[in-house]
Amino acid sequence: MNIEADAVKIRGLHKIFGSTVQLFGGLNITVKSGEFVAVTGPTGTGKSTLINLISGLDFPTKGSIEVFGKDLSKLAESERVSIRAKKIGTVFQKPHLLSRLNVIENVELPLIFSGSPEDGREEIAAEMLELIGLSKKKHLFPCSLSAGEIRKVTIARALATDPALLLLDEPTSDLDTSTIDILLLLLRGYNYLHNRTIVLATNSLKLAKLASREIRLRWPELVLEAIQG
Amino acid sequence: MNTVDLLFRYIKEPGVESSLGVVGAAASITVCLVAASAGPIESGAFAYQFAVSSMGFLTVATLLSLCMMSELLLKRQEIGTLRALGARRRVVMAIFLSKSILIGTLGSIAGIALRFAFTVITYAIGQPYQSGEPILRMLTVGSAGSIAAGLYAAIRASRMNIVETIRG
Numbered sequence: 001m002n003i004e005a006d007a008v009k010i011r012g013l014h015k016i017f018g019s020t021v022q023l024f025g026g027l028n029i030t031v032k033s034g035e036f037v038a039v040t041g042p043t044g045t046g047k048s049t050l051i052n053l054i055s056g057l058d059f060p061t062k063g064s065i066e067v068f069g070k071d072l073s074k075l076a077e078s079e080r081v082s083i084r085a086k087k088i089g090t091v092f093q094k095p096h097l098l099s100r101l102n103v104i105e106n107v108e109l110p111l112i113f114s115g116s117p118e119d120g121r122e123e124i125a126a127e128m129l130e131l132i133g134l135s136k137k138k139h140l141f142p143c144s145l146s147a148g149e150i151r152k153v154t155i156a157r158a159l160a161t162d163p164a165l166l167l168l169d170e171p172t173s174d175l176d177t178s179t180i181d182i183l184l185l186l187l188r189g190y191n192y193l194h195n196r197t198i199v200l201a202t203n204s205l206k207l208a209k210l211a212s213r214e215i216r217l218r219w220p221e222l223v224l225e226a227i228q229g
Numbered sequence: 230m231n232t233v234d235l236l237f238r239y240i241k242e243p244g245v246e247s248s249l250g251v252v253g254a255a256a257s258i259t260v261c262l263v264a265a266s267a268g269p270i271e272s273g274a275f276a277y278q279f280a281v282s283s284m285g286f287l288t289v290a291t292l293l294s295l296c297m298m299s300e301l302l303l304k305r306q307e308i309g310t311l312r313a314l315g316a317r318r319r320v321v322m323a324i325f326l327s328k329s330i331l332i333g334t335l336g337s338i339a340g341i342a343l344r345f346a347f348t349v350i351t352y353a354i355g356q357p358y359q360s361g362e363p364i365l366r367m368l369t370v371g372s373a374g375s376i377a378a379g380l381y382a383a384i385r386a387s388r389m390n391i392v393e394t395i396r397g
Contacts, residue, residue, distance in 0.1 A: 085315025113315030
C-alpha cells in the first residue's frame with residue numbers, strides 16, 4: 001500500500017436505482033490517508049450507498065471510486081475481496097452478527113478472512129472487546145446481548161484487522177450517550193494516534209463535528225463540500 | 230477459530246430443512262433400490278437400470294435443491310455478512326456444497342438401510358425379493374444428486390447481491 005496515496009478518490013460519481021432515483025450527481029471527493037471525514041445529509045441522499053460503494057460491495061453506474069489507488073470496480077473479484085478483508089473495516093447500518101458464533105468468534109471473523117495468523121486471532125479479538133468494554137461477555141451469543149452491545153461488537157469487529165480505512169454507517173444508532181462519548185474518543189484516537197482514515201456516515205451533528213471535514217449530501221445531488229476549521 | 234471451524238458450525242447445525250433432505254433422499258434411494266431389484270433380468274435390463282438410476286439422481290437432486298435453497302433463504306443475511314466481511318466465494322460455496330453432500334450421503338445410507346429392512350420384512354412374510362440390488366450404484370447416484378444440488382445452491386449463494394442481503 002502506498003501510504004502517500006489518497007485513501008479514497010471519487011470522480012464523477014453517479015448511482016442510478018431503477019430509472020427514477022439518481023444519487024450523487026457527479027460527486028467528486030478526495031479523502032487523504034489519515035483524514036477523518038463525516039458524510040452527512042438527510043435520509044435518502046445516499047450515505048449508506050456511498051459507504052457500500054467505497055467498500056466495493058456496490059458499483060457506480062457512472063464515474064469511478066479508487067481506494068488506495070485502485071478502482072475496485074475494475075478489479076477481479078478475488079482482489080477486491082482481498083482489499084476489503086485486509087484494508088477496509090466496515091460498521092454496517094444494520095449490525096449483523098452471526099447467530100451461531102459467540103461474541104469473540106464474531107470479532108475474529110474478519111481476522112480469518114484477512115489471513116491473520118491463527119494463533120493470535122483470539123488474543124486480538126479479546127483486546128478489541130476489552131477496548132469497548134465487553135470482555136466479560138465474550139462467550140455469550142448475540143441473542144443474549146442488547147442492541148447497544150451488538151452495535152459495540154460490530155465496531156470491535158470492524159477494528160479487529162486494524163484497517164487502513166474505517167467505514168462507519170450510522171454507528172451510534174443503538175448506543176446510549178455515555179457509550180457514544182466513549183466511541184467518539186475511540187474514533188478520534190484511532191484516527192490521530194494510528195493515522196487511520198475514517199469515513200463516517202451519520203445524521204448526528206455531535207459525531208460529524210468530530211471529523212476534520214464534513215461532506216454534506218443533498219437530495220438529489222451533492223451540492224456542498226464544506227471544510228471545517 | 231479457523232475457516233474449517235466456521236464451515237463445521239454451519240454444517241453440523243441440525244434444521245428442519247436438513248432433516249427433510251435426509252428423509253427425502255432416503256425415500257428416493259429406497260424406492261429406486263426396490264425398483265432396481267424388481268426389474269427385468271435379461272432383455273432391456275441395462276435400459277431399465279439406467280432409467281431407475283436416472284430417476285434416483287433426479288429425485289435426490291431436486292429434493293436436495295429445494296432443501297438447500299430454503300436453507301439459503303434462511304441464511305441469506307448471514308451469508309451476505311460473511312461476504313461483506315471478506316469471505317471469498319469459495320468459502321460460501323464450501324458451506325452449501327459440503328452440507329448438501331453430507332445430507333445426500335446420509336440419506337443414501339439411510340435409504341440402503343431401509344432397503345435391507347424391506348428385504349428382511351418381505352422374507353419374514355414369505356414373499357422374498359430378489360437380492361443383489363445395486364447398492365454401490367445407488368450410493369453413487371445419491372451422492373451425485375447431492376453434489377448437483379449442492380453446486381446449484383452454492384453457486385446461487387456465492388453470487389448473491391451482498392448489498393441487498395446486508396440491508397435486510
